[in-house]
Amino acid sequence: MVKLRLKRYGRKQRIIAIDVQSRREGKAIQEVGFYNPRKEQTQSDVSAIVYLPERGAQTTETVHDILRRAKVFEQIEIYF
Numbered sequence: 001m002v003k004l005r006l007k008r009y010g011r012k013q014r015i016i017a018i019d020v021q022s023r024r025e026g027k028a029i030q031e032v033g034f035y036n037p038r039k040e041q042t043q044s045d046v047s048a049i050v051y052l053p054e055r056g057a058q059t060t061e062t063v064h065d066i067l068r069r070a071k072v073f074e075q076i077e078i079y080f
Contacts, residue, residue, distance in 0.1 A: 001019070001020045001056070001057075001058070002017050002018070002020070002052065002055075002056065002057040003017070003057060003058050003060060004016070004017055004032065004049070004053075004057055004058070004059040004063050005018060005024075005060045005062075005063055006024075006060070006063060007028065011036065011037075011038060012034050012035065013034065013035045013036075013037065014031055014033070014034045015031070015034060015035060015066070016031050016032065017029045017030045017031075017032060017052050017057055030052070032045045032052070033045055033049075040069075042069070044067065044072055049067065049072060
């Protein structure tokens with residue numbers, strides 16, 4: 001199973017698609033954005049975020065909250 005979750009990268013955190021059984025710092029299938037908690041800044045690839053859940057990928061609770069606060073779901077009109 002594939003999940004969208006956070007991967008640490010310095011002070012920023014990357015939002016990646018990764019196999020559930022991989023480590024947090026393991027090799028990612030695809031990088032779909034980043035999150036900077038200090039500035040509450042989020043940048044995401046909306047087309048990838050639409051594509052992956054259609055193929056069965058799930059988001060972790062944290063990533064779901066980050067994307068909801070960034071209003072990504074309103075841009076793509078999908079409500080999980």
